[in-house]
Ligand code: SF4
């Protein structure tokens with residue numbers, strides 16, 4: 073019934089059908105929520121801001137606050153400078169955040185508002201901070217926006233104030249759920265390494281119920297810690313698309329060495345994170361983590377026959393796709409279709425940070441799995457691929473449900489946004505623990521399907 | 536725990552947008568632009584236009600702009616279809632930097648060509664987003680050329696414009712609909728005892744409920760604007776003998792124009808709650824002046840009321856004395872809700888809308904009890920302040936208000952796009968009561 077996608081492949085150049093990405097400001101807004109006491113501000117018309125808040129609200133099921141410059145017709149002629157100045161004044165008078173993180177929209181970008189100058193000449197109360205990032209949505213995706221706002225934090229706030237670097241690490245988690253951020257902090261705590269995680273939306277968009285509404289929940293990276301990132305010994309950027317730009321900027325600005333790693337999903341990527349840390353800090357791998365790793369490997373061996381040779385299609389944000397491709401390969405699965413909506417090269421504007429298609433193809437080739445890979449694709453592409461070369465499992469955000477239903481394939485929800493299920497944002501997919509959860513999700517989906525489809529005589533108790 | 540810093544703060548500029556019944560003599564100021572720096576709940580022109588047109592099921596809805604505007608509106612409303620599902624796809628020209636610099640007209644033309652080839656259809660709506668207004672693409676010209684080329688209707692929706700709010704978008708949508716329904720010959724032959732049903736988007740199948748009532752009393756529903764509508768049906772819209780309007784906010788303009796152009800009279804009705812549903816059906820029947828119809832209707836009213844009355848009484852006993860806060864999109868909905876809550880014993884202590892009009896606020900003011908807070912385009916801190924102050928047990932709102940209510944330990948129902956059960960007509964009244972009870976009587980609040 074919802075199956076409108078034709079099988080025959082044709083070249084398209086006129087835009088997108090069923091997008092696998094959304095626009096930069098949403099990512100910037102999400103990153104800004106990861107600063108404690110921060111009110112994100114959308115410099116543009118109110119409609120954009122309203123949509124971004126709504127989308128984030130649907131994924132996290134939390135109130136998402138952000139103010140807007142509320143452009144009027146005049147702003148498109150005279151520029152939005154006056155609107156932003158009024159907005160800054162109003163925001164601090166009424167909502168009283170510690171920091172206001174301004175991002176642009178297509179509109180203010182097209183008009184060409186000069187944000188640094190406007191902010192410099194605005195009335196900002198003593199002790200308060202305004203930062204900004206340019207986030208034109210006609211470039212990149214929400215991931216680019218996340219990257220740009222994170223870089224904005226470095227630009228405005230990071231300072232190298234000490235002679236020698238401190239025994240502490242900066243970690244940039246990328247566009248992941250608060251559950252993942254909590255998990256990363258947990259690991260670093262067990263390892264005994266002082267960590268500044270930024271942005272950190274845990275405790276902000278997964279805050280506990282208290283019966284009272286706090287506009288600025290307890291979580292988020294503290295302002296003083298953002299300043300102190302300039303004194304850390306190392307920055308680990310998890311994911312080249314969402315996190316590398318900020319890390320590299322920090323290296324340029326404050327000489328903090330940057331290491332870019334894969335989002336730590338699965339054994340290999342998590343190992344890499346831990347190895348990087350023990351190489352730089354004088355710590356050992358704690359028994360607790362060794363045990364978790366051992367458990368994960370145990371689970372993988374216990375269940376590998378469920379996965380082996382199963383064909384998978386995966387779509388979502390580029391950093392997660394890279395990590396997931398590696399992970400499902402490690403389970404013996406064949407990721408024959410891998411797609412992201414984010415354009416291929418570059419985190420932020422102009423800097424070619426990675427080449428998505430090439431990187432994934434390398435992983436596939438190494439494993440001897442032929443597959444289709446696309447950056448800047450859409451779900452129409454993916455659906456066509458699946459029609460032409462069917463898969464046993466689909467992994468992706470909520471929008472995958474149309475394809476899963478049309479093609480009757482098991483579906484595991486992963487990534488952003490998930491609009492039709494809950495709890496996902498509280499639990500991790502990163503680290504050994506997160507991998508266990510992923511294995512549970514994937515095998516449940518496959519085995520539930522096997523049970524559903526089994527004839528009476530094939531229906532088994534033990535699987 | 537730290538109290539919110541916002542508890543006592545309300546923007547100075549917003550003072551005229553909030554009144555308490557019985558306290559002031561002044562009129563409420565509504566329809567003003569939101570304040571810069573405000574956490575406004577308001578949406579944009581495009582949003583308004585999209586909401587109205589989206590339920591046209593067999594149309595290609597192509598958003599001309601950067602990707603976001605299309606992403607956020609992809610199948611987010613539960614408008615049901617009995618036919619095509621084409622409208623549930625998301626089409627965008629996904630404008631890139633070079634399109635913004637050199638113009639997006641060529642890409643738009645290509646997009647239309649490709650989409651029409653992939654999905655044969657008779658009508659394409661092309662929505663302008665803000666940026667299109669700024670870069671100056673001539674939508675009209677591109678659509679005209681595409682229309683000639685493919686021999687189908689390609690209709691531009693002038694929904695660019697950041698100054699306006701949703702209401703301006705409703706109007707842009709109505710203009711697009713007027714273009715679509717224009718009969719090719721002179722005037723379609725009018726059919727007796729047929730109505731068009733304006734301002735119902737068939738959320739959770741609401742149009743179908745009303746269609747069935749009308750059928751039972753011998754009235755044919757010609758076409759609904761726009762719930763579960765399609766090209767052919769819309770093309771015959773001008774044959775109806777009466778237009779009835781549920782959501783006046785979005786559709787009054789269309790009704791007025793149709794009266795001018797095609798001499799179709801219109802009437803505001805509301806199918807929310809028993810009182811309004813019965814009164815509305817009576818007024819429709821009266822306008823046809825057919826005694827047999829009248830008889831049929833009275834039978835239907837007795838039948839339907841007796842079906843739901845015992846259930847509603849049961850709920851009223853349980854809900855009596857609870858206090859509700861309402862924050863919805865349009866004024867008509869707010870008005871109906873006040874009455875509907877009264878039917879199940881609930882008092883409304885705070886009420887606001889995003890786009891309510893002056894007359895509607897007057898009606899609201901007459902309906903509510905002394906001390907009820909009335910506000911226009913509220914921001915979250917105002918909602919919080921007044922809900923807490925007035926001791927509301929329940930909030931009726933949309934997607935952004937839900938988590939806010941929950942955080943305060945206040946029950947919630949969605950009376951917007953996310954509703955999952957039809958709230959129209961007699962069954963709708965029961966569904967509403969049931970939803971209210973489901974949330975208000977849940978044991979989870981004990982843990983707060
Ligand atoms: S650009 Fe304009 S049309 Fe698009 S979401 Fe923003 S306000 Fe609405």
Ligand code: SF4
Nearest residue numbers: 095120178209603604
């Ligand atoms: S105009 Fe740009 S910023 Fe606004 S919603 Fe559309 S794509 Fe996003």
